[in-house]
Every structure is written in C-alpha cells, then in structure tokens.
Amino acid sequence: MxxxxxxxxxxxxxxxxxxxxxxxxxxxxxxxxxxxxxxxxxxxxxxxxxxxxxxxxxxxxxxxxxxxxxxxxxxxxxxxxxxxxxxxxxxxxxxxxGEALAPTGRVTLGLLPSISQTITAPLFAALRECFASVSLKILEGSGGQVEEWLADARIDIAILYRYGMSAHEMEQSLAVVDSYLIGPRRDALTRNKTVAFDRLDGLPLVLPSAPNGLRRALDSIARQRDIALSPAIEADSLPLQKSLTARDGLYTVLPIHAVWHELEDGSLQAARITDPPVQRTISMAMARSKNPGRAVAAVASQIEAIVREMAETGIWHRERPQASTGA
CATH class of the missing domain: 1.10.10.10 (Winged helix-like DNA-binding domain superfamily/Winged helix DNA-binding domain)
Structure with a gap:
C-alpha cells in the first residue's frame, strides 16, 4: 500500500x-x-x-x-x-x-622487507583464489616507517617485529622468530646449527643503524654479558646486508626466513643464536582510526592462516618468546 x-x-x-x-x-x-x-x-x-x-x-x-x-x-x-x-x-x-555478500576493495599493507618477501606471494595467491574482488597495495619500509604509516592511517594492516615479553595493546601476536648469525659460504662459525651469543664478540658485523628493534635487543644483551659488538658497517637495507655478508666476509643477524633462498643456493650459512636466544614476535596491527571492513578482515584472516601454515615448516614457531632475550 x-x-x-x-x-x-x-x-x-x-x-x-x-x-x-x-x-x-x-x-x-x-x-x-x-x-x-x-x-x-x-x-x-x-x-x-x-x-x-x-x-x-x-x-x-x-x-x-x-x-x-x-x-x-x-x-x-x-x-x-x-x-x-x-x-x-x-x-x-x-x-x-553486493559487499555484504563478498569482500571487495583495496587493502593496504605495511610490511618490513624480510616479512614481505615471505608473506606477499602466498597472500596474493590466497586472495586471488578466495576473494578475487579484494586487491592489495604493499608498502615496504623500516619498523619506524611502518609505525608512522599506521598512525597516519595510510595503511590498513601493519606487520611488525616486536621484542621482549610484553604484548602491545591492540596488536595480535602471530608467531615467534629466532635470530640467526648469518655468514658466507664455507664459514666455519656458521657451519654449526647453533652459535652462542658470546661468539658475536668482536665479529665484523653488518647491522641496521639505531634506532632499530633488533639493534636495541643485540646491544642490550651485549651490555649484560660485557662483550663488544663491532659493526664493520651499518646498513638498513636487507639486500645490502645479505650481499655484504656473502661477498665481503662479514656477518649479520637475521631471521631464517629472510635468507631462505640464499641458504638453498648455498651462498649464505646460518647458525641459530643461543645462550641466550634473540627472539622477536611477528605482530599484526590495524589502523585505529579506521573501522576494519570486510576486505581488511578477509586479508587479516588470510595472513593468520599463512603464518600458521608456515610455522609447520619450522620457519618460525607459535609459542611465546623466552624471557632471556635481554630486550
């Protein structure tokens, strides 16, 4: 009527x-x-x-x-x-x-380079199969840059490394990652499966410049153990850290997933740092000034699934970081 x-x-x-x-x-x-x-x-x-x-x-x-x-x-x-x-x-x-039935739209991710090369390809494949109407925009940067983009709402989702035991508010911990001493081909020190932290004393290292989460963690442990970390060069670029290690006989400290391909082709070697371990947490955060839409929620759920599946390969693990990181 x-x-x-x-x-x-x-x-x-x-x-x-x-x-x-x-x-x-x-x-x-x-x-x-x-x-x-x-x-x-x-x-x-x-x-x-x-x-x-x-x-x-x-x-x-x-x-x-x-x-x-x-x-x-x-x-x-x-x-x-x-x-x-x-x-x-x-x-x-x-x-x-029709968005109420199927997620659609563009989702912008802020990623660290070492995580980006590991997650982006399987994430794109999963979205293409399950959510064809969702597109990705990837921004790579340092931890500080990604945090700034998150604060300014330039990105919808940030994937970051966190150090220490306390979880950040409004963030989801996805996995725990061990740090490895990375050396060149046929290097005696990194030929073993593990290396004690004290063996880093006086090594010619290529490390990111401060402020940086890994650098703070390493420097903190070194001070506690009264040893000297000796960066031969400071470089924030992941490709540069790896190339200097492979070609110039230096060492660096990275998670295993950052050098996965180089370990397969034999250009680099890796020994897990122990006594104490240097661990970091992969954390996912959403832009606070945005209400997560269906597309963002779909991407976040796919990231969780990918990280969970990769944990089964041994690339990282799911338990909480150990208290002995020194960070």
Whole structure:
C-alpha cells in the first residue's frame, strides 16, 4: 500500500557526504595534513572543503591549535551523529555493491622487507583464489616507517617485529622468530646449527643503524654479558646486508626466513643464536582510526592462516618468546 504522500527531508547542510567524511577524518586524526594523507587527497583541497562546511554551518567546527585542530563545541556535538550518518551510508553502499555478500576493495599493507618477501606471494595467491574482488597495495619500509604509516592511517594492516615479553595493546601476536648469525659460504662459525651469543664478540658485523628493534635487543644483551659488538658497517637495507655478508666476509643477524633462498643456493650459512636466544614476535596491527571492513578482515584472516601454515615448516614457531632475550 502506497503512502498518502512522500516523506519530506530537509538535507541542505547534510547533503554533501564527502565533506562530512573529511570532517570525521580530521576530527579522528587531529590534523588536516594527516586527514589528507588518509583520504588520499591534498591539504589545500581539504582546507577548502572544511571552510565551505563551516560557512554552511554558520559556526566553527574546529579550533586551531599549535599541534593541529580539535573539535569545537558544535563540532563535538554533531560528530557522533555525523559518524552514524556516514556509517549508514557506507552500509547502503555495501548493500548496493553486493559487499555484504563478498569482500571487495583495496587493502593496504605495511610490511618490513624480510616479512614481505615471505608473506606477499602466498597472500596474493590466497586472495586471488578466495576473494578475487579484494586487491592489495604493499608498502615496504623500516619498523619506524611502518609505525608512522599506521598512525597516519595510510595503511590498513601493519606487520611488525616486536621484542621482549610484553604484548602491545591492540596488536595480535602471530608467531615467534629466532635470530640467526648469518655468514658466507664455507664459514666455519656458521657451519654449526647453533652459535652462542658470546661468539658475536668482536665479529665484523653488518647491522641496521639505531634506532632499530633488533639493534636495541643485540646491544642490550651485549651490555649484560660485557662483550663488544663491532659493526664493520651499518646498513638498513636487507639486500645490502645479505650481499655484504656473502661477498665481503662479514656477518649479520637475521631471521631464517629472510635468507631462505640464499641458504638453498648455498651462498649464505646460518647458525641459530643461543645462550641466550634473540627472539622477536611477528605482530599484526590495524589502523585505529579506521573501522576494519570486510576486505581488511578477509586479508587479516588470510595472513593468520599463512603464518600458521608456515610455522609447520619450522620457519618460525607459535609459542611465546623466552624471557632471556635481554630486550
């Protein structure tokens, strides 16, 4: 039965959802610059959108501070209702596009190079088979860079190394990785399956520069054991660390999965560091300023499955790191 007359809506100020999407991003990130990065826009365009929105509202939605922006009284009042409006619009869009039935869209991952070369290929294959409408964007960087991208919401998922026993808030621990002393072909020290940490004393090492999680862990243990780590060169590039070790008779410290192919072709050797072991946790984190969508959840579940399957090969293991890491 049809209604006697159509429902009337007055949606003048609320009609442009793109401007209100920018409003929510600026409010959650506290910065127009960060919101522009998150929305893949530019700062000047976002500023113009915000100015136009405030003119339509007849009042300021934000107050400017030396460290960014914060919601004004009006902005704080309308923020939860605007966010609910956008959430309803997103659900409508998902229903129209069929996303409620199958995940779709692009998911951006921030990865460390040593993890990227191990996870990316099987992840792409799994998504192509199970979630063909989900695409990947991969950003590789150092731990600090990946954390910065995560804070700025430039990535949806970050895969990081963590050191020590305590788990970081809002992160999921996936696996525990042992560290190995990596040496060149036919090297006597790394010919054995294990090597005591104290044997690193005075070795010509190629190590990442500080600040770096592995470097902090190694330096901390070395101080406790009163030995000297002697980097012959500092290099943050994984390919450079491996090539210098293979060709110039240096040593480096890496997880086994970072040198898997080199061990197979015999260009490098690896001995697991013991007494004490140097362990790191592979951790997965989501961007806090984003509500994980179906596509992000699908990718995260595939990453968990891949890490679990790889643990069965011995490339890493699932138990908690030992307390003797010194980190």
């Amino acid at each position: 049809q209604a006697a007359k159509p429902t009337e809506f007055d949606i003048g100020i609320a009609s442009d959802l793109h401007r209100w999407r920018a409003f929510v991003a600026i409010a959650e990130l506290g910065s127009i610059t960060r919101a522009a990065l998150f929305l893949d826009s530019n700062q000047s365009l976002l500023s113009r959108q915000l100015n136009a929105l405030e003119r339509d509202c007849g009042a300021r939605l934000f107050t400017r501070t030396g460290r960014g922006v914060q919601l004004s009284e009006l902005g704080a009042h309308v923020f939860p209702r605007v966010k609910a409006l956008l959430a309803d619009a997103a659900l409508l869009d998902a229903d129209i596009r």
